[in-house]
Amino acid sequence: MTERPTDLSSFPSYRKSRLSLFSARKFALMASVVAGLGVAAYGLSPSNGPVDLFSSPAHAQVANEVSKVARPIGFADIVERVKPSVISVKVNINEKVAKDDSGNDDDSPFQPGSPMERFFRRFGGQDGIPGLRGNGRRAITGQGSGFFISADGFAVTNNHVVDGASKVEVTTDDGKTYSAKVIGTDQRTDVALIKVEGGSNFPFAKLADGKPRIGDWVLAVGNPFGLGGTVTAGIVSAMGRDIGNGPYDDFIQIDAPVNKGNSGGPAFNVDGDVVGVNTAIYSPSGGSVGIAFSIPASTVKSVVAQLKDKGSVSRGWIGVQIQPVTQDIADSLGMKKAEGALVAEPQASGPAAKAGIESGDVITSVNGESVKDARELARTIGGLAPGTAVKLNVLHKGQEKAIDLTLGKLPDTIEAKADTGNDNSGPTRGTDVPKLGLTVAPANSVAGAGKEGVVVTEVDPKSAAAERGFKEGDVILEVAGKNVSSAGDVRDALAAAKNDNKNSVLMRVKSGGQSRFVAVPIAKG
Template sequence: MTDRPTDLSKLPSYTAPRRSIFSARKFALMASVVAGLGVAAYGLSPSNNFDVLTTTAHAQVNKEVRQVQQPIGFADIVERVKPSVISVRVKIAEKPATTGEASPEDNPFPPNSPMERFFRRFGGPDGFPGGRGPRGRGGQTGQGSGFFISADGFAVTNNHVVDGADKVEVTTDDGKVHTAKVIGTDPRTDLALIKVDGVSNLPYAKLSDGQPRIGDWVLAVGNPFGLGGTVTAGIVSARGRDIGNGPYDDFIQIDAPVNKGNSGGPTFNTEGDVMGVNTAIYSPSGGSVGIAFAIPASTVKSVVEQLKDKGTVSRGWIGVQIQQVTPEIADSLGLKKTEGALVAEPQANGPAAKAGIESGDVITRVNDQPVKDARELARTIGGMAPGQTVKLVVVHKGQDKILNMTLGELPNAKAAKADTNQKDGGKGRGNVTVPNLGLTLAPANSVAGAGKDGVVVTDVDPNSPSAERGFKEGDVILEVAGKLVSNPAEVRDAITTARNENKNSVLVRVKSGDSSRFIAMPVAKG
């Protein structure tokens, strides 16, 4: 198809207009507009200074208009990218039976956790992630998808597809089967790097350098239900999705049909670049309902680079427990915007504690870049290398202060959780009810297992504001309005003071198990 419209003067049976006030290009454009409206405009009225356009000329223009307006198909893109996509099959050798109970290795996610629910729907039979089937005499098998990222056999898939696998086989688009080895995995982002040795000149895909826009066309290619080489199309439905997998959640939501076995497969943009790696779907029925999630290419790039280099991923760490700044919390702290990350508690001897960050501080900028929320802070710091020096802007007691710190390395595992069973039934000595909050409190040092600091919650009125905000028996109140408390009277005094100062809410720091958080409690009069 030519870039220019047909020269109407060279068509047979064409009669030149009496007054040529429009060029042929503009006339063709006008014809295209009319054709787009579904009007059979064989000519224009003499009042518009045009003679009647002959049927032959009109047919030629309409032919070109239809060619311009015809929807663009994906066949050319698919033909180019499909050879880089592989089917991944794994096998886990049978392990000696112990008891009739299921092994935790069968499902690495906590029961009924968000990711366990996602993978129960997304994975294979009996809830095994990554399309794995039940364990039998020959061991456990499973399948997923992946794609080559280099001509010498490096390929990307999901961690949950190859996790614990004793043998990994990949099948290419031309039907050839190769044995692959696992180079490295990153459970936090659910990515894995595998390698096929002894090959060269393999077709491979390029990871996108750009960011997808909501509404962009996408193509998902993979191995759903073992049907390798399947292509589906859709659009980008949303970005920045948090599905409860962890602090680094930043998924792209797509509506291209994605099913069991698509795990680890690529989602391509219309340039033929990989814009994401399919990792989970939401589906009450177990099949695609148009809600799928892909790991962004930018995340894949940084993770794969480290996996290729050393087999593991190292992340920056400042050592704080953080949470979102809600409107109530912002009001309690006197903040104008609900932005930044609220520090619930700096970890002992961590970089943040050494730099002077305290509970109640709000981190608003990292290296002069604004921090939108707690998840963005986690992703930003996690994307930096341990040992790197960063500049933080922190709101401390209403004032901005600048801190420089050297990042530590994110520990591979959390410290063991505190024993939550060490209670005396919640009825320790010195119980005092705070009616306005709906809480019954006692000094923490009077309740076995509650520790020495703060005030322990021994009862919660189910119809109270405290119950609505998640207070539960066994929680320990450490601070109220920025002041440490050690008995119920101090809690009541702090609430009364805030009310007399006409504050709408007061910030309460609460410890639950081994984690701390801030809760904004309403204290307004009336």
């Protein structure tokens, strides 16, 4: 007969001992957790004094191991030091009620439909419309952020925060409110300098000397949704971002959460220096999705220096329309690398035209420094003062040459665009250019198209030309460096390029008053 094992759980003494063992393990586990938190704990004992339960050799070993583990880095010390330099900015703007094409009020300081105009509506600047006044004007209250850059009250914010402001007030970190006046603004970089009145010993921040690296920590401090003194943390996500606002785009992308009202606030590094001024976000929803853009400290420094000195910014200018050199364009020009800035059209009376620069030239360096692309050329020239003498290296019809010129001053306003118009009085069929998928007609035969070149009257939607953005009304001025005035000229230029074993042909096209070069592949056969 097989002997069955005895079920000890039925005995009260076993259950009691098991419970005691469980309790002991539970208490030991709890003690370990508490020990990991560094909390001193005491138990009860028959003696009159407390007994330290965590003084055993085992606990000492555990504590020693825990002390070796790296603890999370906090930002409290940095925030405590830099936060007093950040201000909340409140503005009042009295402006006429303007209507856009849809009949809606338009209170944006940017061009309708531009990327910054879309950012403005979702992110910064004016926030709230109390109502209309009897004289057809309305009072707009806006909120933004800023920061002191000197003890005597100079502070930086965004142009779009204070643009057109009739009254500016700032609230400091300690809750005090001061009046401020706008010293100067720069719409091209969205930087503004204001002067806070009523104090002489304001805590201020330092603009960083060097550039941040991708992956560096950043702290955004500002006034989102009117909640002043808000701090968020993130990292530098990318550098040199172009958001389509203009040739001076060179934004730092960060993922620290910023929202409406953060405009003009600083992004600090872990040294407590300002690496950027928060100006815009990318947001399909209107709230933070972790993609924000900051103006680099180096840009802010140069702009603020001029605003403080004379209230405005003067930039160097050579007077050319430029575009990037794509790989297709580089191949068409016989260039080994797709670098430099392609001159689409020099302005008639500009410094470049006077110095002999022509359409189709590629500017490859300025004062011996290589030019990576068109945006870099614009920033380099714009960073120099008008009247500065510069030396440009240019690729002209396949040959390198050096050109010396003196910079002019970048005009404050954009000149009126030439009318290439699509105002065709009556249908114009034109002549097919089958190897391109285009139908063209002499420009002088189409009303509003001008006297030079051939106007595109039809585009095959499946053609290479359509893929490269050709549309009806575009005017083709040159093909492979030769002026064209008829479909026959276009076909001859294509045939010559094909005989030279070219894979693509470069065309100079005018569209909407702007010239550009387009490399179009040549169909074989």
